[in-house]
Every structure is written in C-alpha cells, then in structure tokens.
Amino acid sequence: MVVQAVIFDIGNVLIGWQPEQFFDRVIGQERRMAFFDAVPILEMNDRVDTGENFHDAIAEMITLYPNWADELAIWRDRWIEIASPAIDHSVRLLRALRRGEHTVLALSNFGNETLEMAEREYPFLEEFDQRFISGEMGVIKPDAAIYERLETACGVQPAALLFTDDRPENITAAQARGWQTHLFDGPEGWAARLVADGLLTEEAAQ
Structure with missing residues (x-):
C-alpha cells in the first residue's frame, strides 16, 4: 500500500541516546557499570517516559541510593548531554x-x-x-x-x-x-x- x-x-x-557511553566518558566504564548494576536507572527512565515527573523521580532515587547521589545528579543536570x-x-x-x-x-x-x-x-x-x-x-x-x-x-x-x-x-x-x-x-x-x-x-x- x-x-x-x-x-x-x-x-x-x-x-x-546512549547513556552508557556518556557515563563511560564521564565517570569511567568500571564506575558506570557499578552504577547501572546498583541503581535501576533505566527502569526509572521508563517511569519518566510513562509520565512520572523527571525531577521527582531523580529526587526519589537519590533518597533510595544516596551512595550514588553524584551519578544521579549527573543524570539530572547533564541530561541533555546524554540525549545528544x-x-x-x-x-x-x-x-x-x-x-x-x-x-x-x-x-x-x-x-x-x-x-x-x-x-x-x-x-x-x-x-x-x-x-x-x-x-x-x-x-x-x-x-x-x-x-x-x-x-x-x-x-x-x-x-x-x-x-x-x-x-x-x-x-x-x-x-x-x-x-x-x-x-x-x-x-x-x-x-x-x-x-x-x-x-x-x-x-x-x-
């Protein structure tokens, strides 16, 4: 037709949209792999894509995973660099x-x-x-x-x-x-x- x-x-x-590659450059592959293993960041991204507020989702994740607060802040503050x-x-x-x-x-x-x-x-x-x-x-x-x-x-x-x-x-x-x-x-x-x-x-x- x-x-x-x-x-x-x-x-x-x-x-x-290659978040793994972005974080490899910013924090190194080993640290990135540990971050992605410890924190359900891609699942959070799906929640945001379904309509959950981006900033609220990040704030919740920082509360739940305080040891990864710096990496989560990068996701929040440098998101546009990931989407590039x-x-x-x-x-x-x-x-x-x-x-x-x-x-x-x-x-x-x-x-x-x-x-x-x-x-x-x-x-x-x-x-x-x-x-x-x-x-x-x-x-x-x-x-x-x-x-x-x-x-x-x-x-x-x-x-x-x-x-x-x-x-x-x-x-x-x-x-x-x-x-x-x-x-x-x-x-x-x-x-x-x-x-x-x-x-x-x-x-x-x-």
Missing part, C-alpha cells in the same frame, strides 16, 4: 519529507520534562505534523495501546503507515498492527528506504 504517513522515533533516530547529538542526516530527511508535503509524525518514548529540555536544544522536534509522546499519553512502546491511539488520532490505515525505530521490539509491535516498518540502524539505510518507497528522490535524501 502507498505510504500516507511517515513516523519517526526520536531517540537514536533523530538525536542520540542531533543526527543531522535524519533531520534533513524529516525536513525533506515535509517539503514534499508528506505527513510526518513522531512516536517516541519520552518524558514530559525531558522533552521540554530537548525542544530547547533541538527545535526540529516541533516540526512534525503530529507527535505521539509516551509521557503525555501515559503508555510506552511497545505496548499496543500507544500504536492504536496513533492510528485513531491520525486517521491513516495501519498498512499506509511507515515507521522507523531503532528497537526491534518496537518494530515488531508495529508490524503486528500491520504497519510498514524500517529498523533504524543509521540514516543512510533510512534514506534508501524512503527513496525505494518513492517518498524522496535520491537528491532530496542526501
């Missing part, structure tokens, strides 16, 4: 699709407060026709409910949606609903898919 709407994930598609850099080629693809008058949506696991921080750093995050953000919706990928709500809100048949995401489980969930999908492993492959589907010319996809 002809694609009627293109859907971007945000983290690791439009902006980097912009993936420039992907941003160009987003804008090329918009110039071609294609409908472009975002479907992302993102907290409310962290999205505000990201918007200030990356204004292109406000350039979608519609955004479906887990923190606002109270549900995260790969829960089927978030995909269903996007379908209902955008009014496009599932088979006419093309979705890219870097996480296989999120792609599998979209496929189960009949979406067209692309597992993102770099902007070059995504660009080639958009060209192959006739959504962009090779020149526009550069």
